Amino acid sequence: MREFERAAQQAGFVLDDAQRQAALRLAELGAGMTRRRGLFSRPAAPPRGVYLWGSVGRGKSWLTTTFYEAVPLRNKRRLHFHDFFREFHAAYHRNRGDSRVTDRAVTELLGDCRFLVFDEFHVHDAGDAMLIGRVLRSILDQKITLLTTSNYPPAGLLPNPVFHEMFEPTIKMLEETMDVVELGGGRDYRAEYGSGAARSEFERGAYLWPGTGEQLAEQGLTPPEAAERRPVEVGGGRTVPALAVRGDLVWFDFHDLCDRPYSTGDYLAAVDRFPVWVLSGLPRLAGENRDAAQRFANLIDVLCDRDVRLVLVGEAPLDDVLRGENLPLDVNRTASRLSLLSATADSDAH
Template sequence: MIHEYFRHKAHDQGYTLSHSQQRVIDYMAQQANALLQPDAKPHASRSLYLHGAVGRGKSWLLDGFFRAIPLAEKQRLHFHDFFAQLHQGMFRHREQPDALEATLDELLSHCRVLCFDEFHVHDIGDAMLITRLFKALFQRGILLLVTSNYAPQGLLPNPLYHARFKPVIDLIASRMQVMEVGGPHDYRSQPRSHSQQVFTQGRYLWPGSDQQRLSLGLPRRNGPTSPLMVGARQLQVRLCKQHSVGFAFSDLCEQPTAVMDYLELSRRFDHWIIDELPELGECPIAVQQRFINLIDVLYDQDKHLTLIGERSLRESLGGNAIDLARTRSRLGQLQEISADTPPS
């Protein structure tokens, strides 16, 4: 079942599986077989934590397992999205004796397989909640599959907080099979099928002339903006028309926006334009991280992106935020257009 799915999928997409990918598939097949036994006990399967460099097929493996396993009681979520729902649910159930358990009852009713893509931790407040979350998931006997760019020991690397996150690291080590997905190839650099969730239909335009902006329906640089309410927050937009929205980078990433704002916006708009991308390396780390989070959400939600900057994409994506390598890999799929003529 699992082996057959991946064999056909790799053949159809022209992939040659790396040794580490094949090891992961073998392990997934073992856990699926254990989970699907008629008399399987709730803790029969051992959860899986996949880590490795960007573009090595972690999300591809996770999605393949999710599609291949013949269960209805399963959920696949970007970790950003799930964590936003978790916070909202705990606020709703704040009068309950255990708001976390009440929220999990609501979000994961009858769930047996839970897949988290792009797991990472940068905030100590989130880290403390993740400890409680993982304990609760394991107690419920849910088979948890997680992808991350980091080995467990590399999560929350800030030395001020890393020791306080050690209980989660120890929990992952004791309750999950930790496997690295390696290999020499960045699969995001290879041609993809139209159905895959990538930015290959998106564009990066530079040097960001007014002619390029006008061709997209944007006002000229420093042109008028309109207010847009996102929850209780008011943002300024350059374009808002049906399912399309356009922002200046500063109005979206240099303001105190959060992942929950990006998730709400992604539910309302399918076509995104982000104008005036600066040199990220000159931006504060907090601004770089907001941009990283935004691209994560747009990529996972399969949104169409047009990005506009003054310099080439490679020159614009400097910086030293922890997750920037993932963002560079994803934005590298955009069609780069350096011309003052309207894009086709």
């Protein structure tokens, strides 16, 4: 518990009641995983995992980072769930001839891992839901202690009422095998502490509206020319059309990147190649189809989690872009993350 209090003091804040309760449960988890046993004692059963959920900006990632860095375990892993699931698909394909293909793929990816952290766990894709259930069962059967962070309680996963029932067995498994800890409260620390000096590459990015030549020039950019347009490979023979590729920088148009059936794995593949992104032509999401809006939310997750510098060019103020009906399921998280970008508006555009 002292590690959490010390880290909070260094970060310039005091743990609130909900954070303190979550920290206490994580401290118990750490004690359970590191408790020494006698030489001839039977192997201890792994401690119950923790499913930590709460609204955006409540400190889930901060608590998890503080805990993970303090736990003195060698065989621990921390993965963003998007990243893991992309790698799992590839491992599943490699082991598809095996009758225990899911277990083989999980073992290939995790090896001797005994403590696994999944950041940003959520389920929106009905096509992945059943496979995710099998993956979680395999992880638990292999006696790996699991800590997950999520914006949703287990019962809120796969919220689409058409498909939710199919995921209920997995929800029940999570609730029976993990302690569900809510990080409640309305205070958004990300919004409070997001101003000031940038602490990451993502925070060094900017939101420009409407993206005038002067605004772009302030970011060291010039508008792309037609001759710069080229395809960017994302694996599996697929390509994404880019408006420009300039060394480590790639420039995409919203409709090219989000209005086509690209997956989170495609975005991850592109992020692996380019540490600086420009995305222009961002419209008001309420006027777009829901799939395009959800892809945009997934993209922002990937860029933020991979700490990519982003210059985002919108057709309206950011609040207007993220307002209305037909928005992504995770629009609050998207808004919280985009609030980290410095915003620049052209005075003549108002």
